[in-house]
Amino acid sequence: xxxxxxxxxEMSVQxxxxxxxxxxxxxxxxxxxxxxxxxxxxxxxxxxxxxEAYKQQNATENRFSVNFQKAAKxxxxxxxxxxxxxxxxxxxxxxxxxxxxxxxxGTGTRLTIIP
Amino acid sequence: xxxxxxHPSRVICKSGTSVKIECRSLDFQATTMFWYRQFPKKxxxxxxxxxxxxxxxxxxxxxKDKFLINHASLTLSTLTVTSAHPEDSSFYICSANPYRxxxxxxxxxxxLTVT
Numbered sequence: 001x002x003x004x005x006x007x008x009x010e011m012s013v014q015x016x017x018x019x020x021x022x023x024x025x026x027x028x029x030x031x032x033x034x035x036x037x038x039x040x041x042x043x044x045x046x047x048x049x050x051x052e053a054y055k056q057q058n059a060t061e062n063r064f065s066v067n068f069q070k071a072a073k074x075x076x077x078x079x080x081x082x083x084x085x086x087x088x089x090x091x092x093x094x095x096x097x098x099x100x101x102x103x104x105x106g107t108g109t110r111l112t113i114i115p
Numbered sequence: 116x117x118x119x120x121x122h123p124s125r126v127i128c129k130s131g132t133s134v135k136i137e138c139r140s141l142d143f144q145a146t147t148m149f150w151y152r153q154f155p156k157k158x159x160x161x162x163x164x165x166x167x168x169x170x171x172x173x174x175x176x177x178x179k180d181k182f183l184i185n186h187a188s189l190t191l192s193t194l195t196v197t198s199a200h201p202e203d204s205s206f207y208i209c210s211a212n213p214y215r216x217x218x219x220x221x222x223x224x225x226x227l228t229v230t
Contacts, residue, residue: 033217035218037221042223043153043206043208043223043224044221044223044224045159045208045210045221046221047218047219047220050217050218091158091159095217095219097217101147101149101212101217101219102149102161102164103149103159103161103210103219105158105159106158107157107158108157108158
């Protein structure tokens, strides 16, 4: 079974600065997807970014980028120019590419933005 | 983007009664939907995978007779909590994938309180 580990329960960053959230995972599969989801106080889960395991290039979405290290099974999220609206719980998630599309979530990192 | 709705957003019921939560994909069809439960300040715990036209697949430890899932159409899945007890109070979230997309889109969640 796959596992996802987020070792930082809480992080904080000054507004406009950069922060990196860590995620490691364990799998024996070679083809899979990795995601970062954001859950603000409204509790609506929002997809932040997605990475396909077969792609070597790191995904980027505006101020959000990932550092995907497949051999190390590491998938960190970098948020640049942090904004107050980035304050949320961030969940790393794994999805197998073998059909059933179940997501396995990490325990989450609570990100606080300091004005 | 893909939109998933949930109804109701909040419900309060008395112990021993049943409550139904609806999950709808508004602008896409979903052969598979997922039901999660989230405790305060915790991650999402997958309860079951809802399959259109067939029986749901429940995760280990989830009582299928207590949490009834019906996926009668390609846009609607329902979760019925039967004979609810206070310990069933929680935040329930559904999600769905557009066809052939690995990305799951989440409903806004339903807060269930059993008194």
